[in-house]
Amino acid sequence: MHNQRAPLFHLAKRTSLSPARAWTIRLASFVVAILIGGLIFLLLGDDPVSAYGAIITGSLGKKVAIRQTVKIAVPLLGTALAIAPCFKMRFWNIGAEGQITAGAIGATFFALNYYDKLPSPVLLIVMGLAGAVCGAFWAFIPAFFKARWGTNETLFTLMMNYIVIGLVKWLQGGPWEGKPGSQIIPNFASSAVLPKVFGIHCGWIIVLILTIFIYVYMRYSKHGYEIAVVGESENTARYAGMSVARITIRTMLLSGAISGLVGYMVASGANMTLYYSVADGVGFTAITVAWLAQLNPFAMIAISFLLAILDKGASTLQTVMNVPASISDIITGIFLFCMLASEFFINYRLVFRHDSGKEAVSE
Amino acid sequence: MMGVINLVFNAILNGTPLMFGTMGESLTEKSGNLNLGVEGMMYMGGAFGLAGAFYYEKLTGGGSGILAVLIAIACSFLAGAIGALIYSFITITLRANQNVTGLALAIFGTGIGQFVGEYMRNVEGGYVAVSNELKNFFQASPFPRFLQDIPVVGKLIFGHNVFVYLGVILAVLMAFYINRTRYGLNLRATGESPATADAAGINVIKYKYLATVIGGGISAIGGMVYIMTIAGCVWNHEGLSGEGWLAVALVIFCLWRPLNTIWGSALFGALIIMYLRVHLPIPSEIYKILPYVVTVAVLVFTSLRKKKENQPPESLGLSYFREDR
Structure with a gap:
């Protein structure tokens, strides 16, 4: 009889769920997101099937389109890889946007000043190193304060974004301005532009190498293990004799360096110049990519590609069906919401009142 | 003298959207929820607030200005509250990561705001703006002329648009609520230590939901205030971009206290426009990053x-799982 007083259902943490079932749930959430997105197209008076069709053909229909989609996916994937170790450590680095921008500044400095003094391959390597160093430096500042005084890293890294973006605006209109009054930094000389492989700047190769590197680093290295321990419990890490401060700073240096490299790739490979929106929200979107991929580098490839398809496809949608391109942000948002929500059903299950007796036996 | 008065006046004008954005986010963060979607909610508020006023005028062919202001407030509040409700459901009920969900809301909300803004422009033939009479209700001072004409203090005390006064009243009410009432104490307890609050019999879930949803609505009003006052009642997504993040910054600067937002927002407003008014040998772009540096x-x-x-609320950014012990 006491069951009558128990709530209708309660939540129980799942002890384990086979990866196959977990990914089935994620796939289901993906389908739900597509349906909700379709509903929005219906509300706008457009046919959902042809709208999604336009997104697919616009992003994958032609060789040129595929190249552009990959070009959008590259910085997303690269930055998600940069963020993964931080989030594993439960260090909420939302400053990738700024670290990308800082890296782009470093690379641009050498592109503008040494394009005629160094041979192209050397210049490109120097630019990459400069990008990594600048990105790492920008990440080091909040990491240092977090490690030393426990300063809130979420808010600190967020503020750092806007400081460095402001610096680029100043560089654009000041010291690095091309034509006076143009507010534009001149295009890089061809020696400072990343070469193309299969029609896309070779950043995609760098990012794929980084994917494997991060996978190995997080899963098989001592550093990766330390990051995981700090993320689970700082006290445990301290008890085991690890220096939490050193691990925090080291991980952020790595994260910032990778973000900086992404900034270098975007400036040198895609834009061939530097402007203030070089990161263009990638630092934020990449956080959702990393999180939805469960910090798994290979899943990040799929998710960053999916978001790139939406982004590129939506611009086609605008020209074909006269729907504002901001629809891509809406649909991306719906996808993110659905996939975030689906994690709940992977981690928890509802236990209803009438079967609570049986549960007690089976658990 | 005139220069200083103008600077202060414009600082307050430019700070008012931030004041609403910040108050809303302060309330949210007091409950332990770090909602990084302020930027998105302010976009939604801006677009829907403008839409509310515009379509009200279009349907009634004129209509009452006061009602238009109220409708704009209600529309923007609702838009932000719905955004915050999505966030609340995913983080509180479904226990997802707050940072990631907040960023998703920022992406989603800016998308919705921009979409509605552009869509209206397409449907209405290129230009969406309310009539000058109606604009006056949003932008002019609600006080009679003779009060505003008092030398020196007249403009500074009585010359602002109606939202400045609403914001100050709201800040005082909110400070009273948070610091002087039982409910406010419960809310702070929820943000500091939800497990303790729960053990003391406080309905943690209810407080988190209410604070976040109402806070989101208040933040969104800020977006509407920006569009209807500074942007001149036309959709201007470039002007609005960054306001939400600045509001997140201002919450920290004001140390999570509503009363501080009154002068804090004016100060940030001054930092935003100072490069236009005060000429120092610093490039204007460097001026503009001062709020973040501060x-x-x-x-x-x-x-x-x-x-x-x-300090920030102790449990800020952490989801509360009652079953996790």
């Missing part, structure tokens, strides 16, 4: 001092 300084300084009453 915020970082405050953040570092409070973490160094470790003064208890200046």
